[in-house]
Amino acid sequence: MKWEAGLGHDHSHHNTPPVEADGAPRWKHDGVRVIKGDCLDDSTAQTPGMYRQAAINHARVGAQKIWAGTVTIQPDAKTGVHHHGALESVIYVVRGRARMRWGEKLEYVAEAEPGDFIFVPPYVPHQEINADPNQPLECVLVRSDNEAVVVNISNVEPVERPEEVYWIDPIHKAPPA
Template sequence: MGQDHHHRTDWKHDGVRVIPGDQLDPTTAGQTTGMNRATAINFARVGAQKIWAGTVHIHANAKTGAHHHGDLESVIYVVKGKARMRWGNNLEFTAEAGPGDFIFVPPYVPHQEINASSDETLECVLVRSGQEPVVVNLDIEPVEKPENVPWVDPIHKHPGHADPNSKR
């Protein structure tokens, strides 16, 4: 029965896809100074239904506010630099990750992302379990205030830009 499916599907065009690192799609909406982001895998580019993946370069000292991503799961792989995560109902837990480390953020976990370096760009690969950039901002006083440099990436919009998916 697997054979029949094999004959009906054009695996040459609907099979494995390699997306070269120099052919990622830079998100045109609101690129931020000192920050680059690019989509590698999404529905529009390769027909992905359940995952999104791309790269994020975050400048030194950048931080998000407290938020969660609804029912999305997120995986962050640190390529270069130092990331600090804070999480919990009062962001009371903390962990750091460096090059080669993976960070997993489960659904609904209140958290804050931080570039823990004052002079080095944080370069990451971000994978999430859906196409919709869900962000629910939380009214928690973060231990590390994100005033100086906001963290902006495909999911965390600039605080000055209204996001229809965001709830305050």
């Protein structure tokens, strides 16, 4: 497909940059931000078996439509079956091996290794698994919104049962009994 001016993407961005008192754009302070890897924020929701750190969110940089951070998942850890509502998620595998199961009965499965990207569309029931029993899984996670949406699904039996407990925290609620 050939892209021509005016086709495929609207370049008439409606937001104007914040301005100083003299009317000059505030790009020095409100422009590009670099968040150092050793300065991530772990005051985000934490879950047994996972360690999340926010890099980009509304609180840290004023992001309106995106959340990005890291997650480290302990060896052989598994989530319960869940989806993320209308959110889209992208997972980039840095180290380790991820297994994703999805579908109405988790009938589909795929694995990802370092350098691979995983896309999770809205409302897709899935289960996240560290496929390696011996080493942590380290990933970069990007969500299409700042709102943490997790809907646990109790009427789907996971093919690979979670270890001991569901990942339950402020965003991973316990499924109904």
